[in-house]
Amino acid sequence: MKFVKSLICLGIFALCFGAPxxxxxxxxxxxxxxxxxxxxxxxxxxxxxxxxxxxxxxxxxxxxxxxxxxxxxxxxxxxxxxGPQTTKKLKEIELMARVVHGEARGESYEGQVAVAAVILNRLQSKEFPQTVSGVIFERNAFTAVNDGQYYYIPDSSAYQAARDALLGWDPSGGALYYYNPRLATDKWIFSRQVIKQIGNHKFAI
The missing domain is CATH 1.10.101.10 (PGBD-like superfamily/PGBD)
Incomplete structure (x- = not known):
């Protein structure tokens, strides 16, 4: 009888408070x-x-x-x-912030957001990997990854630029590439169509 009462109590608890x-x-x-x-x-x-x-x-x-x-x-x-969805977004922002800090610190805030936006634009293109980490760590995709600046600790500006790009701001105008013409060593990048310049970076498709 006590066992039955216990079951009834458990049932009432579940009805009142719901299952986890x-x-x-x-x-x-x-x-x-x-x-x-x-x-x-x-x-x-x-x-x-x-x-x-x-x-x-x-x-x-x-x-x-x-x-x-x-x-x-x-x-x-x-x-x-x-949960998983929030964890994924936090991780993406952290990865993007490292690229922004490594590639565009010293540039205007708009220029930093534009660099983050290029990562997301590549994510939407069939020509590139389909994850943020895949885009970032694709071979020779970003100088900051190759030379180790990616591993520097980002500042607040880099994190906020990554967030704003995820929120939909794209100062690059849909660019898939960017480069500093004074520093670029790969001649191939000069063949891309430039659609915008922000600070020291030219943005291209």
Missing amino acids: SKKVEASQLSFGSTGEQVIHTQTLLREMGYFNTQPTGYYGPITENAVKRFQQDLNIEPLGII
Whole structure:
């Protein structure tokens, strides 16, 4: 009889509170999480302007609200939970920020966004790999990867430029390539049609 009552109580609990959300079960980070991964996430959000305090390593209400604002901007359901989709976007922004910092630090903010946009334009082209990491690490695709500047720590400007490109800003006008004519050594790049120049970079298709 006690066993039956227990089953009834469990059934009432399930009806009132519902089964655990699959999105929550699949999440990597959520309210109450702690550790290095939380610190890393908070750092990324801070560089982009969503997390306005020092990283703490604790996933509390400030982090949750920052994640929600990031998700709203990127058209992800704003649950405040870092699941696969949010993790993917954060990773893409981090990868792109490293390219922007390595290739375009010292350029105007518009020029930095344009470099990030070229990565995304390549992603939409059948001529290039179909993932952000694939585009970035394609052989000889970016000088910063070849010479190691990709591995420098990006500044806030680079992170924000990557985010703004993901949000749809493309100052390059749809370019698939860019180069500094004073520094370019591969003559092939001069054969591409230039559609815009921003700072020291010419953008081409």
